[in-house]
Amino acid sequence: MYKGIFYTHLISVNLFLLIYLVKTILLLTNKNEGLAKFTKMVKVPEMIISTLFLLSGIYMLTQLPEIKTMMIIKIIIVFASIPLAIIGFKKGNKILALVSFVLIVGAYGLAEMSKKQKSATAQPATVLNGFELYTTNCVKCHGDDGKLGLMGAPDLSASAMDINAKIEIIKNGKNAMASFGNTLNKAQIKAIADFTETLKK
Ligand code: HEC
Known part of the structure; x- marks a missing residue:
């Protein structure tokens, strides 16, 4: 929609x-x-x-x-x-x-x-907690449980995307999804991607 x-x-x-x-x-x-x-x-x-x-x-x-x-x-x-x-x-x-x-x-x-311009809230590069990073950067569109769906965001609890593709989309963004490659480092992106795996049912 x-x-x-x-x-x-x-x-x-x-x-x-x-x-x-x-x-x-x-x-x-x-x-x-x-x-x-x-x-x-x-x-x-x-x-x-x-x-x-x-x-x-x-x-x-x-x-x-x-x-x-x-x-x-x-x-x-x-x-x-x-x-x-x-x-x-x-x-x-x-x-x-x-x-x-x-x-x-x-x-x-x-x-x-x-x-x-740099998107979203910059996080200290030392924070490597996937849950914390997800809460600050992703919840506003995807929701706590991944199901919010704002701005056409897909349900992350039902996502069939593999971990590498997730890392890619978090880093580069896509359409209405912001990119985080400028604000988050590699380890942080990996930590978030790992966290989104735990949202799966
Ligand atoms: C501004 C709203 C917004 C924010 C913030 C946002 N996303 Fe998204 N996300 C989207 C939209 C919209 C899509 C669909 C992109 C497309 O395919 O067109 C998407 C797609 C995705 C997908 C692909 C899912 C699939 O199965 O296709 C993943 C994974 C994802 N987001 C994770 C995240 C993570 C992790 C964060 C935080 C670092 C985040 N998103 C922040 C809006 C957002």
Whole structure:
């Protein structure tokens, strides 16, 4: 469920930005007729895309284990740039249209950057207790017993993944799962992976 919505969000955001980019270029190059034609052509698809984009975004927000400042900044920027864009295009104001485009692209840049930043809570490199490490780093999505399933996290008590694959996914992350290769050392990752084996029924 989460995965499907995550991809819906990704695709609708990209389509939305693409339409937006074409409109901005047409406006900036004084192709007013082209802009009017394009706007008319994409009117319905744009409505569908922006609805999907907003709904999937809202759903994803409700699934976040914690809302970070970066996320709030992103949302404020996205919501601020929409009226700017509407006014900009309606009045043919190039500066407003450009500013809103830069803002919205910037918001996604920010979101990507914050993803690449060190994830989760750094642990002292000396802690080698799998249970303790699991509690600080994994419980918010997977739950105490591995079954919580937030953000589409699979049930770890039913996982058929072997230990090496687990070490790999903890180190590098996958889709909505964060990577821990920067915050945890090899021995810690191994300790957590071993601990997740004990969650199996
Ligand atoms: C932000 C939420 C989140 C956090 C925090 C998180 N996970 Fe995950 N985890 C996921 C998601 C989502 C998936 C599914 C990834 C995919 O396949 O797309 C996943 C998949 C896994 C899998 C693969 C299970 C399988 O059978 O496919 C393992 C193992 C796992 N996580 C262990 C951990 C461990 C250990 C930690 C802590 C170090 C952790 N996860 C932290 C969300 C999270």
